[in-house]
Amino acid sequence: MTTPHSQPAKKQSRDQRPQNILSIQSWVTYGHVGNAAAVFPLQRLGFEVWAIQTVQFSNHTGYGAWTGKVFPPEDIAELIDGIEARGALPECDGVLSGYMGSAGTVEAVVNAVGRVRAANPQALYCCDPVMGDFGRGVFVNPELPDHIAAQAIPAADIVVPNHFELELLTGRKVATLDDALAAAGELRSRLREGGPRTVVVTSLTREDAPEDSIETLAVSDSGTWICRTPLLPLDPPRNGTGDAIAALFYGQYLRTGDVAQALSLSMSALYALLERTHRAGTREIQLIAVQDELVQPGQVFEAQQVMTGAR
Numbered sequence: 358m359t360t361p362h363s364q365p366a367k368k369q370s371r372d373q374r375p376q377n378i379l380s381i382q383s384w385v386t387y388g389h390v391g392n393a394a395a396v397f398p399l400q401r402l403g404f405e406v407w408a409i410q411t412v413q414f415s416n417h418t419g420y421g422a423w424t425g426k427v428f429p430p431e432d433i434a435e436l437i438d439g440i441e442a443r444g445a446l447p448e449c450d451g452v453l454s455g456y457m458g459s460a461g462t463v464e465a466v467v468n469a470v471g472r473v474r475a476a477n478p479q480a481l482y483c484c485d486p487v488m489g490d491f492g493r494g495v496f497v498n499p500e501l502p503d504h505i506a507a508q509a510i511p512a513a514d515i516v517v518p519n520h521f522e523l524e525l526l527t528g529r530k531v532a533t534l535d536d537a538l539a540a541a542g543e544l545r546s547r548l549r550e551g552g553p554r555t556v557v558v559t560s561l562t563r564e565d566a567p568e569d570s571i572e573t574l575a576v577s578d579s580g581t582w583i584c585r586t587p588l589l590p591l592d593p594p595r596n597g598t599g600d601a602i603a604a605l606f607y608g609q610y611l612r613t614g615d616v617a618q619a620l621s622l623s624m625s626a627l628y629a630l631l632e633r634t635h636r637a638g639t640r641e642i643q644l645i646a647v648q649d650e651l652v653q654p655g656q657v658f659e660a661q662q663v664m665t666g667a668r
Contacts, residue, residue, distance in 0.1 A: 376611055377405045377448050379440075379473060381433060381466050382455030382485075382600065384410040386425075388641040390417040390597035391455050395604035397644055398626075399453075401651045402608040407449070409436050409469075411458055417596040418496075419640070430461035437469050446476035453607055455600050456487040458497065460504040467508045481552060481611070484513040485603035490521045490560070490594070502526070506547075514552030515610065516544065517603040519560040533565045534583075538663070541576040553577055555616060559602050562588075573602070575620045575660070582617045582660040584624040589635045597642045602627050605651065617660040625654035 378399055383391030396406045411433075414425035440446060452473055454466045470482045486505045489495040495502065506526055510516060524531050529540040541556040548554040555577040566572060571588045575581065605626050609619035629650040633643045644651075 374448075375403055375405045376450040377407060377445075378451050378453055378608075378611075379407045379409065379449050379469065380453045380455075380604075381409045381411060381457075381469065382453070383412045383414070383458070384408075385414050385416050385423075387416040388597070389601070389644050391600055394597035394600035394642065394644065395453065395455065397648070398601060398604050398651050399608045401648055402605075402612065404608055404611070407440065407445075409433055411456060411462055419593070419596045427458060430459065430465040433462070433465040433469055437472055441472070441476075446473055449473045449477055449480055451481045451483065451607070451611060453483045453485070453604060454509065455485045455603065456497075457501070457505070457509075460498075460500060463501070463504045463508050467512050470512050481514040482512055482549075483515040483517065483603065483607040484509045485517045485599065486510070486522050486526065487599065488522050488525060490519055490599075492594070495525070510544070510547050511549060513548050515555045515557065515607060516548060517557045517559060517599075517606060518544070519599055520558060520562060521560075523556075523558050531561075531563065533563050534663070537561060537563060537574055538576065538581065541574060545576055553610075553616075555610075557603075557606055557620070559599060573620060573624050574663075575606075575616050577616045579616055581663040582620050583663055584620045584658050584660045586624060586628040586658050589631050591631060591635055593640075595631070595634055595640065595642050598627065598631065601630065601642065601644070617662070620660040621658060622654065624660075625657045626651045628658060629654050629656065 385393050392408045399406050412427045414423045416423050452470050457463050473480045488502050527540045527543050531537050545556045558574040561572040569588050570585050572583050572585045574583050605623035609622045629647050633647045
């Protein structure tokens with residue numbers, strides 16, 4: 358199924374150039390979270406990625422100790438100034454944001470999205486609202502969820518919360534599929550009008566799902582789909598998987614303009630990544646080892662349509 362928002366894939370073919378994505382996220386030197394989990398998959402999918410780092414740490418914070426620094430929000434605007442001076446903003450096809458860390462960074466990211474859209478009104482903004490997860494709770498500054506909800510969500514065309522973040526953003530308990538559909542529908546109503554208005558709920562674990570499975574739910578104007586994969590016994594859960602799936606889904610959507618296809622391909626690639634990580638017995642997701650499967654997964658999990666039309 359194609360959607361009215363399939364022009365990004367057509368544009369890439371017509372222009373004979375890679376699409377360009379501005380990705381504003383954290384960075385780690387060792388391992389793969391934030392941009393270190395998003396840039397490489399997008400590059401393997403054929404995108405040019407303009408990366409802006411909100412922090413640079415030695416490693417992800419799940420280890421409990423790290424070195425590095427947080428960059429001030431003003432750095433984002435300054436770097437956008439430099440890109441604009443090159444005359445490049447009209448060729449930016451989309452913006453992806455992840456961990457933002459402070460209210461000032463949220464504002465800076467939303468301003469960057471506005472500047473990109475002023476230069477290219479067709480650019481799509483995908484927001485991964487990194488705030489927390491089950492088992493860890495909210496792991497960002499306590500005021501950040503309110504700022505993301507008030508500023509980033511209304512600017513977004515696509516939002517990719519995990520199950521915990523969906524509950525946090527909507528104030529709804531999500532225990533069943535109906536709960537998930539209602540919460541996703543409420544969140545979708547807050548997204549920018551005129552765009553694809555797509556909510557992708559990752560790490561969905563509902564009471565009425567088959568045992569030993571984990572799901573991702575996608576709700577859009579064109580329909581609603583679930584993609585289910587086996588639940589791997591990863592303990593602790595691996596950092597960076599949310600960053601990777603947001604990038605993979607966004608990239609596949611820009612390539613195809615098809616929500617169901619993007620969901621199937623991205624979840625299949627993520628499962629290959631997690632299965633390899635589990636076999637390796639490492640804390641770090643094995644992006645490089647599975648790079649070919651990021652592009653063409655060997656095992657494909659189909660997206661199953663749940664309902665037709667908007668919720």
